[in-house]
Amino acid sequence: MTDVLNIAAYKFVALDELPALRQRLLDAASASALRGTILLAEEGINLFLAGDAAAVRDFVAAELRGDPRFADLEVKESWSAATPFRRLRVRIKREIIRMDRPAIRPAAGRAPAVDAATLARWLDAGRDDAGRELVMLDTRNGFEVDAGRFRGALDWRLSRFGEFPAALEAHAASLRGKTVVSYCTGGIRCEKAALLMREQGLEHVLQLDGGILRYFEQVGGRHFDGECFVFDQRVALDERLAPAG
Structure with missing residues (x-):
């Protein structure tokens, strides 16, 4: 049986009164017997939760989407x-994904995105529409890349996302004139990365848009070799979004 619903979500949005927000979400998630992690920062929210499907969806509807910011x-x-x-952990952090570049503020405006179906078509052709x-x-x-990646993708052997700015500085010249699509598990890292590149x-x-998880959901495993590493006890997901192995 696969009756436990797992969700992943993030949103870059200006947040204040973080202790009160933390307590509200902690109380509601605890009451619904949810487990996982919610990260809060002035720049937004990032979460991974699991539990009974009805309880998870009620939490999303009432506690998250019921808040105008989400x-x-x-x-x-x-x-x-x-x-x-x-x-269950609900934590307040300096950043919901750490880059140590405070000038990069996705809440002020997203980088342009490409949807999964369009990307798959571009990968078929090896070029974009232009x-x-x-x-x-x-x-x-x-180590995440080692579990699986898009065929032929650049891998700068990062040990943490905070190393991305220095890696970009070293490799930027080789990217000029090309269409670069940054990607990650669920979209949060590649969103900051795309803004920094611009x-x-x-x-x-x-x-x-939506990272590998959304790509698997909408397209499957076309052009992707291996599985998608996830930071929980499932370890990796296959193209059906089922635990690998």
């Missing part, structure tokens, strides 16, 4: 036979 929160779903988290060479840039840690003067940069 009304359009996009949630990615997958299923498992058991809850892949040991406990005829430019297409480069897939993996913004995840090296700030550094790269003109044709896009993020993969």
Whole structure:
């Protein structure tokens, strides 16, 4: 049976009164017997939760989308036979994904994105609709890339996302004139990465909307070799968004 609903979601949005928000979400998630992690920062929210399907969806509807700041929160779903988290944690952080570049503020405006179906078509052709060479840039840690990646994607062997700015500085020249699509697990890292690349003067940069999880959901495993590493007890998901192995 696969009756445990797992969700992943994030949103860059200006937040204040974080302790009160933390307590509200902690109380509601605890009351619904949800497990996982919710990260809060002044720049937004990032969460991975699992539990009974009705309880998870009620939490999303009432506690998240019921808050005007999260009304359009996009949630990615997958299923498992058991809850892949040991406990519930709601934490306040400096950033919901750490880059140490405070000038990069996605809440002020997203980088352009490409949807899964369009990307798959571009990968079929090896070029975008303008005829430019297409480069897939993996913004995840090296051990995540080792579990699976888009075929031929660039891998800068990051050990943490905070290393991305320095890696970009070292490799930016090789990306000029090409269409660069940054991608990650669920979209949060590649969104910041795309904004930084545009700030550094790269003109044709896009993020993969919703990351690998949304791509698997909408397209499957076309052009992707291996599985998608996830930071819970499932370890990796296959193209059906089921635990691999």
